[in-house]
Amino acid sequence: MTRDELKAYIESNFxxxxxxxxxxxxxxxxxxxxxxxxxxxxxLRDDLELKFDFLCNMGGVDTRERLEVIYNIASTSxxxxxxFKVILGYDSPAVESICPVWPGANWYEREMYELYGIDIxxxxxxxxxxxxxxxxxxxxxxxxxxxxxxxxMPEL
Amino acid sequence: MGKLRTEEFQVNMGxxxxxxxxxxxxxxxxxxxxVVDVVPHVGYxxxxxxxxxxxxxxxxxxxxxxxxxxxxxxxxxxxxALAAEKLAEMEVPERAEYLRVIMxxxxxxxxxxxxxxxxxxxxxxxxxxxxxxRERELIVDLFEMTCGQxxxxxxxxxxxxxxxxxxxxxxxxxxxxxxxxxxxxxxxGILNENPIWIARMKGIGLTDPQKAIAxxxxxxxxxxxxxxxxxxxxxxxxxxxxFDFDVAIRWNGDCYDRYLVRLxxxxxxxxxxxxxxxxLPEGDVRAKVKAxxxxxxxxxxxxxxxxxxxxxxxxxxxxxxxxxRVKTRGGSFNQLQYLPEIVRGKGYLIADLVAIFATFDIILxxxxx
Numbered sequence: 001m002t003r004d005e006l007k008a009y010i011e012s013n014f015x016x017x018x019x020x021x022x023x024x025x026x027x028x029x030x031x032x033x034x035x036x037x038x039x040x041x042x043x044l045r046d047d048l049e050l051k052f053d054f055l056c057n058m059g060g061v062d063t064r065e066r067l068e069v070i071y072n073i074a075s076t077s078x079x080x081x082x083x084f085k086v087i088l089g090y091d092s093p094a095v096e097s098i099c100p101v102w103p104g105a106n107w108y109e110r111e112m113y114e115l116y117g118i119d120i121x122x123x124x125x126x127x128x129x130x131x132x133x134x135x136x137x138x139x140x141x142x143x144x145x146x147x148x149x150x151x152x153m154p155e156l
Numbered sequence: 157m158g159k160l161r162t163e164e165f166q167v168n169m170g171x172x173x174x175x176x177x178x179x180x181x182x183x184x185x186x187x188x189x190x191v192v193d194v195v196p197h198v199g200y201x202x203x204x205x206x207x208x209x210x211x212x213x214x215x216x217x218x219x220x221x222x223x224x225x226x227x228x229x230x231x232x233x234x235x236x237a238l239a240a241e242k243l244a245e246m247e248v249p250e251r252a253e254y255l256r257v258i259m260x261x262x263x264x265x266x267x268x269x270x271x272x273x274x275x276x277x278x279x280x281x282x283x284x285x286x287x288x289x290r291e292r293e294l295i296v297d298l299f300e301m302t303c304g305q306x307x308x309x310x311x312x313x314x315x316x317x318x319x320x321x322x323x324x325x326x327x328x329x330x331x332x333x334x335x336x337x338x339x340x341x342x343x344x345g346i347l348n349e350n351p352i353w354i355a356r357m358k359g360i361g362l363t364d365p366q367k368a369i370a371x372x373x374x375x376x377x378x379x380x381x382x383x384x385x386x387x388x389x390x391x392x393x394x395x396x397x398x399f400d401f402d403v404a405i406r407w408n409g410d411c412y413d414r415y416l417v418r419l420x421x422x423x424x425x426x427x428x429x430x431x432x433x434x435x436l437p438e439g440d441v442r443a444k445v446k447a448x449x450x451x452x453x454x455x456x457x458x459x460x461x462x463x464x465x466x467x468x469x470x471x472x473x474x475x476x477x478x479x480x481r482v483k484t485r486g487g488s489f490n491q492l493q494y495l496p497e498i499v500r501g502k503g504y505l506i507a508d509l510v511a512i513f514a515t516f517d518i519i520l521x522x523x524x525x
Contacts, residue, residue, distance in 0.1 A: 023472075026242055026456045053369050056459060057468050057485035070470055070483070072457040076369050076383060079390045083457055104372030107493045130199040130524060141207060153211050156448060156477050 001049070001080045003028070009049060010082075014040065018084065030084040034095055037086055041101045044073065044082070051075045052082060055102035058109075060116035061085075062143045067093045067118060073102075094119035115141040164192055171200050175278045175510045178520025180492075182509070190503045194496050201524035209482040214240050214314055214449050217482065222308035225486055225522040227270055230263040230299075231462045233312035236482070238393060239458045239471035240314045243451035249440040252316035253395045258329070258432045259299070259311060260394075260460075261425040265336065266295040267463035268418045268425075272343060275415065275514040279356045279507075284346060291339055294332040301325060314449060316442030326433055333426050333433075340422060347415075357412035361512035363498055365409065371497065372490035375465025377516055380417045381409030387461035398435070399428045414515040421463075448477055455481075464488050464517055486522035 001009065007028055010018055017040050018030040032040050044052045056072040067088040074081040086095055097120045098105045109120045110129040117139035120126060128135060138145055169182040176182065179200035185193040205224055209217045221236050222229040234256060241248060273288030296306045302321050303311040311318050347353045363373070365381040378385055386403040388396040404420030406413035453475040459468035465487025472481035495516065499509060 023453070023455050025452075025454045026245070029455060054374075055372050056466060057457065057470055057483060059470065059481075059483040061472055061481045061483075063472075063474070063480065070455075070457075072459075072468065072470060072485075074391075074459075076385050076390075081391065081457075081459075083455075102372070103370050104490050104493065107489065128199070130202040132199070140204060153213075153478070156213065 371494040380413040
């Protein structure tokens with residue numbers, strides 16, 4: 001499907017479940033509600049017209065106002081691509097593990113858990129991935145994270 | 157005689173094991189000399205590149221990202237530049253696009269030559285390593301001639317490339333293409349029919365195409381399992397749709413096919429470079445970019461076909477001079493987390509594991525970032 005066909009298809013088949021966001025001006029970016037994530041993701045994967053079988057990338061974003069979890073998915077047979085995100089607050093952020101849909105999400109979720117402090121529900125293994133096992137200095141990718149030797153570059 | 161009592165035991169392979177191509181610890185559960193399970197422990201090379209990028213201007217991010225996957229640093233430069241250009245909706249001069257394709261393909265060949273050499277070395281043949289690095293030197297010389305660097309290039313910039321190629325570049329490049337094309341038959345001659353090589357490679361480390369896709373495996377590893385998926389064809393970026401080349405593909409999904417796919421890819425890359433050199437237009441090599449480059453607020457994910465599979469960047473801009481988020485994605489990350497799936501319970505030896513790890517062509521800086 002071309003980008004416009006895909007947009008129209010999503011609009012008619014995912015009414016109220018995927019909302020087009022303003023930030024996706026260049027490429028469409030959708031929002032999915034956290035408690036609807038697994039169902040919609042499964043549908044995106046299993047829909048015969050969409051067949052999103054490949055999770056390219058996922059990760060956390062701290063926008064200074066809220067936390068987000070971005071997902072970039074693609075189809076290896078239909079050759080189209082889609083982005084969506086789940087928006088979370090700073091107050092005990094948590095998102096359902098997407099591993100049952102795309103097993104490749106496993107390490108991305110572990111990474112997000114340690115770097116952003118976003119709790120992953122129903123994940124089988126949340127050992128630290130990139131950080132040392134005895135790391136006790138918080139979640140370094142958060143914008144408010146600080147350390148004695150961490151210097152912020154001034155705005156030019 | 158009573159039954160011999162056996163028990164499983166654990167062995168650390170790495171972090172300083174030479175065949176782990178970087179610093180990676182594989183925690184092996186062994187039953188005698190058979191591998192029962194493998195758990196990769198990564199993070200030894202974590203330099204928090206993504207955090208550093210959030211604290212730098214767009215131009216300063218590019219040399220930082222050179223270190224993301226330093227065997228193909230051109231791709232790292234390119235994927236970030238592409239994301240920034242897409243956000244800013246910027247046009248790139250045609251000559252710059254041609255130069256980018258030439259550099260990307262040269263870098264792909266250089267990376268596959270490293271693969272060829274190190275894989276052979278890992279399974280015990282030293283000569284191919286010398287062959288591979290000898291021809292890689294021709295390519296590295298071309299890069300040095302162009303941008304002064306041999307490993308971390310900082311050449312592809314937002315809006316184009318940093319400078320034009322010197323006038324000796326085109327004849328030298330044609331010469332290198334010719335030499336590498338000829339030497340490829342030497343490479344195949346020394347390994348393809350070699351009984352030891354075949355015994356170590358054929359039927360080892362079988363990947364299942366459907367599972368590999370679900371685990372996010374891409375690039376030559378996926379193509380060796382019979383999935384014709386190459387982003388240069390399937391989701392064309394830059395000017396790849398102008399060139400005539402084939403997607404290298406094999407069907408068995410074992411170590412041997414992964415090796416063959418990469419050699420075929422070198423051939424296709426040489427074809428692309430020749431066409432790009434023939435069609436190289438005159439003109440500017442860089443679009444006008446303001447000193448304070450500020451793409452409008454928004455976000456975009458771009459992906460390219462790197463020598464280790466899909467390389468991508470999810471770039472989020474808040475309209476300031478610094479990116480809000482740079483999420484990088486490298487092929488090795490997914491390949492390494494898929495590794496236990498194909499090793500678990502298959503009864504491979506450690507030597508087989510070395511061959512699998514080598515033909516997955518995992519490089520650790522890309523995993524750890």
